[in-house]
Amino acid sequence: MTEPDYVTLVNKAVEHTIPVAHAMGARVVEVRPGFAAAEVPMEGNGNHFGVMYAGVLFTVAELLGGAIAVASFDTTRFFPLVKDLRISFLRPAKTAVRSQAALAEETIAAVAEEAEANGKADFELDAELTDTEGTVVARTHGLYQLRRLG
């Protein structure tokens, strides 16, 4: 079975439905069941210290919750939303930034089962953000919910 092209699918969805994130240049670069990575360029995203603005780092991390859900859950019947997100800024980011997060196979199965039974299920996602030298510039801990459509 050929896997759907989740990267193209998610980037098209972001372009049309989260224009703010698209305008920042945030793009997913890897999306598969249990894993998502995104990138955002430095250009146009700086703040007054010549480093990437906090809101851009938030966005490139937050996006992963939706991206990973598209590849991990049945998003023709369930949609993800973010309930709570904590971001720790560890180092100034002066280059493009990559975010990535993973969700264990057992977690995916448990969340899918609970959402099937109750119409909704929470899941947590930890993301790591790195600059082009591999330095960790920020970390996020997000609480998302998978919820039945309609």
Place this chain on the structure above:
Amino acid sequence: MTEPDYVTLVNKAVEHTIPVAHAMGARVVEVRPGFAAAEVPMEGNGNHFGVMYAGVLFTVAELLGGAIAVASFDTTRFFPLVKDLRISFLRPAKTAVRSQAALAEETIAAVAEEAEANGKADFELDAELTDTEGTVVARTHGLYQLRRLG
């Protein structure tokens, strides 16, 4: 003594130094020692559920830390930076959103004194985000640091 026009000052600074936030239409509307409020319009800031995107809510809250610092501390000698921010999304925001946060006079004095002595001092800021009907749509808890310039 006439107070400086902090609102104009901060909005000019945001326009030139955080173009991403300015492009969202985020503007401070009240800034005085110990208090700041900002607003962001719904237009252009929606997500795929027809509600304001999480990253926009983050931004209109995060901005308050810098705005309140401008009016509360000597920002010719010290600058604020955000170290950690947690945002809880409580209700979908379907209108323009207002954020506001306050810092007690004693806190301001203690932070200024510590920054003077050590070159840096942390401060915490809780912001509340409301829609045009006054419904609280999100809350943030931020940890900022005031740090000596240069």
